[in-house]
Amino acid sequence: MPVARRETCDARVIAHIDMDCFYVQVEQRKQPNLRGLPTAVIQYNSYKGGALIAVSYEARRCGVKRSMRGDEAKEACPQIQLVQVPVARGKADLNSYRNAGSEVVSVLSQKGRCERASIDEVYLDLTHAAETMLMEASPESMQDFEDEVLKSHVLGLEIEDGSDAKEEVRKWLCRSDASYQDKLLACGALIVSDLRMQVLKETEFTCSAGIAHNKMLAKLASAMNKPAQQTIVPHSSVEQLLATLPIKKMKHLGGKLGSSLQIDLGVNTVGDLLQFSEEKLQQWYGINTGFTELGCGIFQEESMGKKLRGDYFPRAMVLARRFLGLRL
DNA sequence: CATGGGTGGGTG
DNA sequence: CACCCACC
Numbered sequence: 327m328p329v330a331r332r333e334t335c336d337a338r339v340i341a342h343i344d345m346d347c348f349y350v351q352v353e354q355r356k357q358p359n360l361r362g363l364p365t366a367v368i369q370y371n372s373y374k375g376g377a378l379i380a381v382s383y384e385a386r387r388c389g390v391k392r393s394m395r396g397d398e399a400k401e402a403c404p405q406i407q408l409v410q411v412p413v414a415r416g417k418a419d420l421n422s423y424r425n426a427g428s429e430v431v432s433v434l435s436q437k438g439r440c441e442r443a444s445i446d447e448v449y450l451d452l453t454h455a456a457e458t459m460l461m462e463a464s465p466e467s468m469q470d471f472e473d474e475v476l477k478s479h480v481l482g483l484e485i486e487d488g489s490d491a492k493e494e495v496r497k498w499l500c501r502s503d504a505s506y507q508d509k510l511l512a513c514g515a516l517i518v519s520d521l522r523m524q525v526l527k528e529t530e531f532t533c534s535a536g537i538a539h540n541k542m543l544a545k546l547a548s549a550m551n552k553p554a555q556q557t558i559v560p561h562s563s564v565e566q567l568l569a570t571l572p573i574k575k576m577k578h579l580g581g582k583l584g585s586s587l588q589i590d591l592g593v594n595t596v597g598d599l600l601q602f603s604e605e606k607l608q609q610w611y612g613i614n615t616g617f618t619e620l621g622c623g624i625f626q627e628e629s630m631g632k633k634l635r636g637d638y639f640p641r642a643m644v645l646a647r648r649f650l651g652l653r654l
Numbered sequence: 655c656a657t658g659g660g661t662g663g664g665t666g
Numbered sequence: 667c668a669c670c671c672a673c674c
Binding site: 369370373374377378379392393394395417418420444 | 655656657658659660
C-alpha cells in the first residue's frame, strides 16, 4: 500500500519582490496630495536641479528618465513634483526608505525565509509554503481565484487574440496535468499575490514580483511587468528566454566581464554563451573567474560556493547554468 | 565630480 | 590593507 508522500523533487520556489519606484512611494505616503501626480525624488538640488534617484510611472509616461537632472525633468514635464531626499550631516539620508523597506519585510517574512537584497528588493524562499499548499489546498481544487493572481503573467503561455487572458491564467494555475514543478510555481504565485495585497493593505506600497525556481530567474521576471504585477517563469520557458536574453542583462555580466564576453567570444545572448564548454571559458578567463558572488546568500545555490563541486570553472558558466535551473 | 554615493564582495 | 568591480 503506497503511502502518500511528497514527490522527490528538489525544485525550489523563489520570489523576487521589487518595490515600484520605492522612494517616490515613500514620499507619496508622507504627502498623500502627491499621489497620482508625476513625481520624482531628487538629491542635492544645487547642481542643475539635483539628481533624480526615483521617478514615478506618471512622470516616466511624460518622458522623464532617471538619468536626467531636476532641470531637465522640469523641461520634459513642467508639472512634475520634485521631492528632496532628507539630508543629515550634509549627506543624503536614506534611513526613512530603509525603515519603510523593513515594514515590507515584516509582512513578507510571514510566509518564508526573507533575504533583503537592497533597500527596495527582497528574495523569498517559498518552497515550504508552496509544498504545503499543494498538499492541503491545491489550486486544482479551488473554485475561484482572487482577481490579483489572475493578472499574473506566465512566460511561454500563449494568449490568442480575442481570448481572455485571465481565463487562460486561471486554467494554467489549476490544470491538473501540470508538472509537479509547475504546480509548485502556481502555488508560489498564489502566495505571492496574497503577500502583495497584504503589503499594499498594511504599508500602502505596491510592488512587482517574479516567481521562479531560482533567484536569478525570479529577479529577471520581477522587472518584466511593472508596476504592481507579477510574472511566473515555468521551467519550460527558460530555454526560449535565454536564447534571446542579451548577456548584459544578466546580473554580474552587466559590466566589463560581459563586454569582454561579447568581444572575445562574439556572444550576444545567454543562449550563445551556453554553447561554450567550461574548458573553452577557462582558457579565456582562467580558473579563478568562477566564484565572486558565492557565499552571499541564504539559499544553498548561492551560499555553498566551492563546496558544490570539486572543480573550478568560470563565473559566466556558473551563472548561465543557474539560469537554466540546473543543479551544480 | 556631475547618474552617483553607498555598499558588498573579490583580489593581490 | 587598498583597490577593483558590479549593482542599486
